[in-house]
Amino acid sequence: MRSRHHDIADDLKRQITTGRIKPGDRLPSEVGLASQYKVSTATLRSALAVLQGEGLVEKIHGKGNFVRHRLRKIMYVGGWGTLDPWTAAEAAQHVTDRATEIEAHGHLAALMRVPNGSPLTEFLSISYQGESPHSLARIYVPRDQESSDGLGTGPSYVRTEESFAVLSPLAVEVRETISARPPTPDEASTLRINPTTAVLAITRVAADTAGRVVEAALLVFPGDRVDAVFTTHHVTGERQAQG
Incomplete structure (x- = not known):
């Protein structure tokens, strides 16, 4: 019945x-x-x-x-840590950031490859389409790298649409781990989604030439609002021989 x-x-x-x-x-x-x-x-x-x-x-x-206003899908460009500027601009995105000084412990310390208690800056970034939250990111930067990343130093600021979760310019190696899972209660509340809605979760770690982590990001997108695209460039035999 x-x-x-x-x-x-x-x-x-x-x-x-x-x-x-x-x-x-x-x-x-x-x-x-x-x-x-x-x-x-x-x-x-x-x-x-x-x-x-x-x-x-x-x-x-x-x-x-x-x-709800119908939310358009956006595109996350893997390896570059940015939103595709065409889809971001068309979707009338805007991003808010809040910076907080924290210390690394446990899983976060392991992710950043630093000792427990190391000083970090956490940026909580939320992108919006109109008034509706579209995606969120927690970005972690070593305190001594904060100003060189161009992320800003004030307690609160706004970045433009396509720069959401953008990579540090110091990064030469990027590792991204992707999973589909239910949202945490905090994520469901922030994104205003049903707790049973699947999210696309991306953990991205960027390192410099010395292997030092210059940025770690935990990105969360509702599964029905984003496409993630990754492109692999293969080295040809001719180019290998020239190397």
């Missing part, structure tokens, strides 16, 4: 797809909708969870449930 919350989700979806409820519109309160459909708030929230899982509705803490 079909659940009542699926019927409610279908009715709201129909209103959204036909334009009766438009992108950016705030839905009535959960209590109001529950009263309208003559169900409990728990049932109503289950219906909204269906729409949130399909990317049609997002819940903004303290404000309510809103119909």
